[in-house]
Amino acid sequence: MLTESPMVLASEFPPGPESFDYRSLIPGLEGTFWEPAFTKIALLTWLTVAILIIFFLVAYRKPQIVPTKVQWIAESIYGIARDNIARDVIGKEGVRFAPYLATLFVFILMNNLWGIIPLAQISPNSHIAFPIVLAGFTYVLYIAVGVRKQGALTYAKNSIWVSGAPLWVQPILVPIEFFQVIILRPATLAIRLFANMFAGHMILLVFTLGGVVLFESATVALKPVAFLSWGMAIVMTLFELFILALQAYVFTLLTATYLQSSVSEAH
Amino acid sequence: MYTAAEEGSGGAQLLLPPLAEIIVGLIAFGVVLFVLAKFVFPRMEHMFQARVDAIEGGIARAEAAQAEANQLLEQYRAQLAEARTEAARIRDEARADAENIRQDVLAKAREESDRIIASGTSQLAAQRESIVRGLRAEVGTLAVDLAGRIVGESLADEARSRGTVDRFITELGAGTGTGRR
Numbered sequence: 001m002l003t004e005s006p007m008v009l010a011s012e013f014p015p016g017p018e019s020f021d022y023r024s025l026i027p028g029l030e031g032t033f034w035e036p037a038f039t040k041i042a043l044l045t046w047l048t049v050a051i052l053i054i055f056f057l058v059a060y061r062k063p064q065i066v067p068t069k070v071q072w073i074a075e076s077i078y079g080i081a082r083d084n085i086a087r088d089v090i091g092k093e094g095v096r097f098a099p100y101l102a103t104l105f106v107f108i109l110m111n112n113l114w115g116i117i118p119l120a121q122i123s124p125n126s127h128i129a130f131p132i133v134l135a136g137f138t139y140v141l142y143i144a145v146g147v148r149k150q151g152a153l154t155y156a157k158n159s160i161w162v163s164g165a166p167l168w169v170q171p172i173l174v175p176i177e178f179f180q181v182i183i184l185r186p187a188t189l190a191i192r193l194f195a196n197m198f199a200g201h202m203i204l205l206v207f208t209l210g211g212v213v214l215f216e217s218a219t220v221a222l223k224p225v226a227f228l229s230w231g232m233a234i235v236m237t238l239f240e241l242f243i244l245a246l247q248a249y250v251f252t253l254l255t256a257t258y259l260q261s262s263v264s265e266a267h
Numbered sequence: 268m269y270t271a272a273e274e275g276s277g278g279a280q281l282l283l284p285p286l287a288e289i290i291v292g293l294i295a296f297g298v299v300l301f302v303l304a305k306f307v308f309p310r311m312e313h314m315f316q317a318r319v320d321a322i323e324g325g326i327a328r329a330e331a332a333q334a335e336a337n338q339l340l341e342q343y344r345a346q347l348a349e350a351r352t353e354a355a356r357i358r359d360e361a362r363a364d365a366e367n368i369r370q371d372v373l374a375k376a377r378e379e380s381d382r383i384i385a386s387g388t389s390q391l392a393a394q395r396e397s398i399v400r401g402l403r404a405e406v407g408t409l410a411v412d413l414a415g416r417i418v419g420e421s422l423a424d425e426a427r428s429r430g431t432v433d434r435f436i437t438e439l440g441a442g443t444g445t446g447r448r
Contacts, residue, residue, distance in 0.1 A: 017281055037287035045295045052299050056307040063314045065321050078311050095312075099304035107299050124292075129284030133292035137300075191282075198281070 013213045015205040020126060020198070036129075045124045048110040078102045081252060089256040090263055097259055100141065104134065105252040108193065112244035115201055116237050123244070126197035128190065135190035138255045146262030155262065185258055189251060196247045200240045207233035403436075410435060 022039035029035045036042070059074035067075060081102035086094035111130060115123035124130050146155035160177040161170070211229035214222050411432060 020281075034287050036285035037291045042288065042291045045291055049295045049299050053302045056303055060307050060310055063310060065314070065318055074307075075311055075314075078308055098312075099308035100300065102308060103296075103300045103303045106303075107296055127284065127288060128282055129288035130292045130296075132284055133289055133296055137296065 013209045015202060015209060019205055020122070020201070022122075040120075041122065041124045041127055044114045044120055044122070045111065045130065048107065048114070048124070052106055052110055077106060081105050085252055085256045089253065090260045093263060094256065094259070097141075097256070100137075101252050101256055104138070104255060105248055108134065108251050109245065109248040112197060112248055115197060115204075115244060116240050121204070122201060123197040125193055125247075126201050128194045131190035131193040134193070134251065135186040138189060138258065139186040142255070142258040142262045145259060149263055159261070185254075189254060193247050193251050196243055200236075200243055203236050204233055204240065207236055403440075406439060407432065407436060410439075 022041055024030055024035040024038045025040065025043060026038045029038055056074055059070040063071060078098070081104075082095060082098035085105075086098040086101050090097060108125065111124045113123075114120040115126065143155075146159070149155070150158060159181045160174050162173045162177060165173055207229050211226040211233065214229055215226035217223070414432075
């Protein structure tokens with residue numbers, strides 16, 4: 001380790017899982033059960049809540065037939081979830097899930113965005129708790145919809161029984177399908193989002209802190225390499241922007257796909 | 268940031284979320300979902316529907332206006348054609364009237380001229396008759412007077428004298444009938 005460096009930041013190089021731990025912003029909660037509820041992560045989540053609610057309420061305070069610019073932006077965001085996800089994936093009756101899908105999309109997107117917004121620089125979704133909550137909502141929703149629409153038994157049968165496969169393969173397929181619907185779907189949903197945000201933050205830390213370490217190093221020849229490292233950090237930030245938008249879209253799209261399998265009769 | 272005391276626990280810790288954070292996530296997402304799904308997105312759906320209605324209504328209104336315009340056009344065309352035939356009829360009538368009037372005037376003028384001619388002729392005839400009658404009476408006496416004065420007292424035979432006079436008058440009448448030379 002580079003313990004000889006006076007910089008606090010550089011002392012954290014290389015970054016590890018502990019880089020994602022934050023202390024309570026309210027003094028006196030350290031080490032208690034409620035500490036994680038009052039960290040920077042939680043604060044950013046509440047900011048997401050506030051920004052989304054205020055933006056949409058203000059944008060749709062006085063809706064008009066011919067939309068204003070802000071109203072048009074809000075409608076376009078909802079339109080992506082409604083037309084490009086809900087209606088294209090689920091079909092005509094998917095429109096009633098559009099509010100959920102749109103909320104999911106904007107919530108994940110805004111939470112992800114904190115990862116590259118200066119001063120915030122960390123996405124709440126890089127803490128598994130938030131992806132788990134979102135995957136949990138989707139899980140409960142698609143099972144509830146499936147049971148309500150097809151009946152518990154039919155839905156269970158449609159979910160695990162691969163019609164068309166030879167009978168002797170079914171003993172292999174049924175456990176796989178069952179495992180898939182009950183555990184894999186929500187788990188992959190949560191872990192995919194979490195891992196992407198986690199890895200993205202880690203990469204940015206590596207390049208940024210690595211640059212600091214190189215710049216502080218005793219060898220003069222290494223100092224210019226620090227700028228290369230920081231340049232990479234900028235490139236990676238732009239890459240992160242792409243990834244975080246894509247992950248928000250993928251999460252929403254997969255949710256729609258699972259809802260579709262609950263709504264449709266055939267497997 | 269701080270380096271956690273339980274650093275040694277490693278990666279598995281990452282997938283075990285603190286319950287408090289899950290509670291934060293539940294409330295946060297729940298609040299956003301409640302507000303947006305209850306107050307914003309239904310209004311957007313409503314607005315989309317209103318927009319569709321407005322567009323479809325606009326098309327329907329345009330079609331109605333078009334149909335009305337077409338109907339008016341037809342009406343005007345019909346009226347125009349009617350007016351044309353009416354004008355032609357009036358012109359024909361006027362022409363016929365003018366012809367009638369001309370015929371009337373001509374007939375009246377002819378009648379008048381005939382009447383004038385006829386009355387002139389009859390007047391002439393009457394005058395001629397009365398003149399002839401007067402002359403006839405006068406010629407007798409004049410001739411007798413004249414003959415008496417010329418012959419004098421020698422007209423003894425009255426019967427002969429009457430015969431002579433009658434012959435004279437007859438000759439006279441024939442003379443006037445054939446014209447005097």
